[in-house]
Amino acid sequence: xxxxxxxxxxxxxxxxxxxxxxxxxxxxxxxxxxxxxxxxxxxxxxxxxxxxxxxxxxxxxxxxxxxxxxxxxxxxxxxxxxxxxxxxxxxxxxxxxxxxxxxxxxxxxxxxxxxxxxxxxxxxxxxxxxxxxxxxxxxxxxxxxxxxxxxxxxxxxxxxxxxxxxxxxxxxxxxxxxxxxxxxxxxxxxxxxxxxxxxxxxxxxxxxxxxxxxxxxxxxxxxxxxxxxxxxxxxxxxxxxxxxxxxxxxxxxxxxxxxxxxxxxxxxxxxxxxxxxxxxxxxxxxxxxxxxxxxxxxxxxxxxxxxxxxxxxxxxxxxxxxxxxxxxxxxxxxxxxxxxxxxxxxxxxxxxxxxxxxxxxxxxxxxxxxxxxxxxx
Ligand SMILES: *Cc1c(COP(=O)(O)O)cnc(C)c1O
Numbered sequence: 208x209x210x211x212x213x214x215x216x217x218x219x220x221x222x223x224x225x226x227x228x229x230x231x232x233x234x235x236x237x238x239x240x241x242x243x244x245x246x247x248x249x250x251x252x253x254x255x256x257x258x259x260x261x262x263x264x265x266x267x268x269x270x271x272x273x274x275x276x277x278x279x280x281x282x283x284x285x286x287x288x289x290x291x292x293x294x295x296x297x298x299x300x301x302x303x304x305x306x307x308x309x310x311x312x313x314x315x316x317x318x319x320x321x322x323x324x325x326x327x328x329x330x331x332x333x334x335x336x337x338x339x340x341x342x343x344x345x346x347x348x349x350x351x352x353x354x355x356x357x358x359x360x361x362x363x364x365x366x367x368x369x370x371x372x373x374x375x376x377x378x379x380x381x382x383x384x385x386x387x388x389x390x391x392x393x394x395x396x397x398x399x400x401x402x403x404x405x406x407x408x409x410x411x412x413x414x415x416x417x418x419x420x421x422x423x424x425x426x427x428x429x430x431x432x433x434x435x436x437x438x439x440x441x442x443x444x445x446x447x448x449x450x451x452x453x454x455x456x457x458x459x460x461x462x463x464x465x466x467x468x469x470x471x472x473x474x475x476x477x478x479x480x481x482x483x484x485x486x487x488x489x490x491x492x493x494x495x496x497x498x499x500x501x502x503x504x505x506x507x508x509x510x511x512x513x514x515x516x517x518x519x520x521x522x523x524x525x526x527x528x529x530x531x532x533x534x535x536x537x538x539x540x541x542x543x544x545x546x547x548x549x550x551x552x553x554x555x556x557x558x559x560x561x562x563x564x565x566x567x568x569x570x571x572x573x574x575x576x577x578x579x580x581x582x583x584x
Contacts, residue, residue: 209569211522211524211563211575212524212565212567213524213525213563213564213565214400215565215566215567215568216404218565218567219566219567222567223458230245230454230456230457231454233453239449240450241448242446243449243452243453245449245452245456246447246448248456249456250411253387254413256385256463257386257387258388259388259415260414260417260420261413261414261417263420263427264409264452265410265411265412265447266409266445266446267410268395268397268410269396270427270445271396271410271411272296272299272370273303273304273443274423274443274445275392276300276304276306277304277426278419278422278423279368279392281301281306282305283306284338285307285339286309286341286544287306287307287341288311288320288342288367289311289320289343289372290312290313290320290346290348290552291310291312291313291533291552291553292313292532292533293529294528294529295533295536295538296374299538306341307338307542307544309332310328310534311324311325311328312324312547313551313555314551316486317351317353317491318555319346319347319348319351319352319353320343320345320354322354322358324547325358325361327547328547329361329365332544340367342370343358343362343367345358345369345390346374346375346376347372348375349375349488349496349498349501349561350402350498351376351496352379352386352496353389354491355371355381368392369389370390370392370393371392372394373386374395374401375401375499376395376402376497377401377402377403377497378403378462378463378497379494379497380494380495388413391414391416392416393414394410394411395410397411397447401499402462403455403459405452405458406451406454409447409455411447425440425442427442427443427444429443430442467566470498470566473498473573474564476573477501477577480580486503487503488502488503500561501564502559503559503560503561504558504559504560505558505559505560506558507558508557511557511558511560514560514583517579517583518579518583521582523562523576525563526561527559528559528561530557534549562576
């Protein structure tokens with residue numbers, strides 16, 4: 208029996224091996240390892256696909272968030288609102304630039320930031336009067352875009368900068384509008400296990416704002432001015448290298464031609480059976496998920512942990528994303544504002560389970576996941 212991969216990176220490489228090897232060899236021979244032509248080519252293709260004027264690649268998704276915060280002068284005295292149920296990096300850079308993260312509860316069905324809780328959290332910050340509400344970072348968690356129609360209303364009402372964390376959302380959409388185009392800024396990550404991953408670390412920032420795009424380009428290259436040895440501000444060294452851009456050019460093509468559809472089909476097959484027993488991923492009408500994860504919700508922790516152990520005994524990997532809510536991360540102790548009501552987020556941490564999901568799962572493997580599940584219930 209095949210070993211079922213949780214993310215399918217090995218099989219993906221086997222499928223794309225010739226094209227990837229060829230482009231990697233070309234970059235090696237050409238020897239422009241930093242800022243080679245593949246980087247600009249990738250930025251052009253990604254910005255066209257996403258529908259955003261500018262794409263600025265950088266070293267990883269966490270740097271992308273930090274660059275956006277710095278470019279907007281976010282720092283001491285600023286409150287930045289983020290969902291309580293997400294990967295740590297969504298919030299990590301907020302105290303790093305001196306600002307204060309404010310954790311917001313999520314919707315129990317979509318797992319994404321709840322616009323009503325967001326509005327309440329902004330009101331709490333205003334009442335306390337110590338911080339300026341400055342920005343909100345909704346996350347397209349597990350590949351499902353956040354509820355931007357409602358979030359944009361709140362952002363406008365309070366004049367918040369909207370930063371879309373699409374590290375897990377690349378390839379998703381709401382109707383015709385693609386993820387990475389919903390905010391004033393969007394970021395994504397090319398970490399290998401993300402929807403569009405490279406063979407190391409990588410990230411990108413998207414915006415329509417020309418001035419900010421120039422500023423971010425400068426910030427990611429040592430605060431560069433008109434030429435390489437003209438440094439007009441303090442910046443970072445955060446570039447996507449040419450090899451990773453080349454790998455991404457190959458993978459992006461397959462991603463939009465085949466992989467996104469393949470994952471949608473697997474999602475449908477999983478849900479057809481699983482919806483009879485558990486809460487399956489909820490995709491609101493008009494939304495398209497890139498299926499970064501396929502995450503089900505069990506009634507309680509004992510059932511969730513029991514299922515995880517049972518699947519493992521049948522050779523099926525599964526993961527708990529995420530076991531700890533942001534407001535309970537020790538790194539944030541004393542840095543955030545006193546959490547309000549984060550019941551949904553806290554509950555999800557003990558009830559969710561992500562199943563193997565990647566475009567190269569074979570029908571017999573999907574069958575094995577489903578029958579292992581059925582033998583548990
Ligand atoms: C992975 C991830 C990031 C950070 O991306 P890196 O490239 O790993 O730095 C940020 N936010 C979310 C939601 C993520 O899943």
